[in-house]
Amino acid sequence: MSLELNRIHCGDSAIMLRLIEKESVALSVWSPPYFVGKEYEKHLTYEGWLLMLQEVIQLHTQLLKPGGFMVINIADILCFPDDNLPRFQAENLRRRRSDITQEMVLEAKAKFPHYNRNRLAKYLGCSEQTIDRRLNGNNVRGGKYSTQTRVHLVGGLIENFAYEAGLFLYDRRIWVKDAAWENSRWTSLSYRAVDEFEYLYFFWKPGATIVDKSRLSPQEWTDWGSRAVWNFASVRANNDHEAKFPIELPRRAIRMLTTPGEIVLDPFMGSGTTALAAIELEREYVGIELQAHYAQMANLACEKAKARRSLLTETLNGHVVTNGHSSTAVEQLTLVATD
């Protein structure tokens, strides 16, 4: 049995990918869980996450066409908890609003051993919180006793899994996304940069690969096809899925690395973005998604996109009247592309 094309199937990729026809997929483009605590990855331990990535990558060896590509979009883990990490952050002096020092509190406590926190605060002319802080240490960056975090690079892990599976790192690019200031209040308490880029790793399965420069216009090659840094905005409305990538991401990979009619795979399909790009670009697609409600949502979005596509095809040489407004085929295509 092989998985039906042009559908998003609900299940675990580590199992379902075995059902894809061998050497059928021209491009697999995906973004897995990043192990950063999203709702849909809460069930995973670090070891389980690594194992899942390893298995999914390994399964690509058989399902990719010779000469085909696997493009992985992923980021480093910026707050990786590590019990072995010594406490880094010292007391933040700029944040200290009271001149009362720990020595002054200890001295007062020694002088009036029967005073509680409230009376000590009154005696020293400060808040009870200040007394608490001076006696118990500042509650900075997740608290005195919480595990410290460090940056953990992910690219090398993926490269090794792919290499072991016979897939070779062909290229790597950076996607510059919107700076996530709102998720990074802690940057005011550290020297770390705000989170504003992710990676795209292009892996190649040995075999004949057509390098067809006519797939993009000369201007597109100059603007992004030959550029290592890609700039486009993140998805603003993440109300139906926590971690969608923008359609421009799979769109670029599909346009560069496949021809119409070829099969595009996404084993972590989420809301269906890769499938929507494939429909827009007249490629076949197949997807896998663990969560039933996401798979259902993605299939629904694809059916709507296909309906719009058919409408477009029917009216390609003419004009169509939509909601009382006349629009050209090109305008209709834009509707498909941005939804």
Ligand SMILES: C[S@@+](CC[C@H](N)C(=O)[O-])C[C@H]1O[C@@H](n2cnc3c(N)ncnc32)[C@H](O)[C@@H]1O
């Ligand atoms: C980063 S999101 C992908 C979002 C997608 N690119 C989009 O634009 O909507 C990762 C997705 O993988 C799904 N997932 C997690 N583990 C999975 C597994 N073992 N097999 C299939 N899907 C999985 C999650 O439910 C989540 O929807």
